[in-house]
Amino acid sequence: MAQPAPDGPLTELDLTNSHLPSLEEVDLPQSLTSLDLTANRLRSLEPCLLALRGLRRLSLRQNLASDVAEVEALSCAPALESLDLRDNQLKALPCLAAFTALRYLEVSYNEVRSLAPLSALGGSQLTELYAACNKITAIESLGALSQLQVLELGGNRVRVLEGLASLALLQELWLGRNRIAEINDGLAALHSLKRLSLQSNRLTSMAGLQHCTALEELYLSHNGIEQLEGLESLANLKILDVSNNRILRLEGLDSLQLTDLWANDNQIESLDEVEAALRSQRGSMSCVYLRGNPCAAGTDYRLRMKFALPRLEQLDDSPVA
Template identity: 40%
Template sequence: MASEDFSSGDEHSHHHHHHCHDSDSNSDSDEKEDKFNLDPEAKEIDLTHAGLRDFAEIGLEQFEKLEVLSLRQNYIGQLAELDPLVNLTDLDLYDNRIMRIENLGKLKNLTLLDLSYNGIRVLENLEEQTELDKLFLVSNKITKIRGLEKLAKLTVLELGANRIRTIENLGTLSSLTSLFLGKNKITKIQNLEGLPNLTLLSLQSNRIVKLEGLATLTRLEELYLSHNGIEVIEGLENLTRLTTLDLAGNQIKKLSCLTTLTNLEDFWFNDNFIELFSDVDQLKGATRIETVYFVGNPIATDVGYRRKIKLALPSLTQIDATRCA
């Protein structure tokens, strides 16, 4: 299936460490310090999949120089006891059991925060994180975009797989280059005018029925809108820098409004309703186009389908999932 992976929080690799618990330990305090053999001078700690239930088990007060703390796939239920980590830049708690964003006030140097795959319902308490560059909150229970107004340096915002209904309150995030809102309940493309530097926008798997509200995003290079209810291609004329356009799995019956998109390299359009091969001529201006997907459209059942597509667009190297000569 040609559509980008919405959970981009996955770009950091998963390291699995297995720790032996020293059963001869005399007291709890020894246990705390010896369990993971951590260097108090450490700048980076990675305890992925270590069975941690809270931060107290690590004894964070001894790690004043810590810059990167990665605790993926643990059972941590609460953000607490982080105040000593004033030099922390990266906090990764992907796949834990955190219910609330709280107690981050002292972490003023944070540039990356990953709270994907937790149980967070409200975007709150991020006012102090003015240095934040990347914020990942994939697969939580967030219903409303709010509380991000102060994050003027944010370049990547990943809110895929939540319960968001409205695109709103993003107007001050003028540095944003990538916005992921896939797998939500969004019905309308709106309120993106304040994001002139956006190069990637993902709105796949929502409830959008009309292409609108994109005209000012002239720096956009990747636009993902698969699995919505869009019926007409419109309002894209200004997006001349687009290299990837994903409109797979919509309700579109003809190709239109594409002639100005001369930089297109990938056009994903499987599972729509194109009946005429002449529609494909809309893409002739994209002289460097490499990949198209039209499988699941009426034209793809034509016996000369691949030959006709290749004839119209000679630069192609791939049609659907298959390379072409």
């Protein structure tokens, strides 16, 4: 939908779901600062688009673009703050050296294999980078992205947790559905990190999390973790998801004040031990998932959990009355 400024030229244009195979018959005035071309059939960034100089926000999500050279040729590069290329046919990242104002970059659901072109960003102000569901094998070339706050690399082929040392301001790191086998010191510099997802990897240990003292949400489901560890220093943690692992007992929670614990589908045997482990959470915990463990099989399970956690609102799939 076109949105002209009051008594002025057109600055925003939304052409979402317009089924456009081309822009030949579309009027794109030079006054545009925001252009949304989501869900069309564009294969090329045509001259009328390349010529726009004042764009600050451009979305080409869900199109058929494949030529990175066309992205690099955008005349708006020095002004562009937000670029959305999600769900196209890109096999590589464009060189973004000219995009000096860029703060938001979305390139998920393409066929990108390397983050190396990001090194051309230099002293970039980029704060959000989304590159999920590509074919990326390594976390690399992020050294200059010191302002980055959100990094999404889920659904790739990353094996080693590395290349993050310069991201001291990072607050969210999403690495689910990769091939990471250990944490080690890969997160040691991330003292501002609040949300971390390593779901569906190949972890057998939680060792290495102790450096992330600002963590509020931790997602580790669908791994091979056998015990809870390294939680003592995570005093800000509120949500812990360790479901679908091989955990035998709940432990190491005494220093935490969790609101949500997802520990379903593990191998936790004793409900007595669960009650003891959660005693420190009586004043905070409102949501617990333990189904799929032997400890949740007894007929008194639900009643005992309600008594153990007086603030409980959700137990497994059912609200607590």
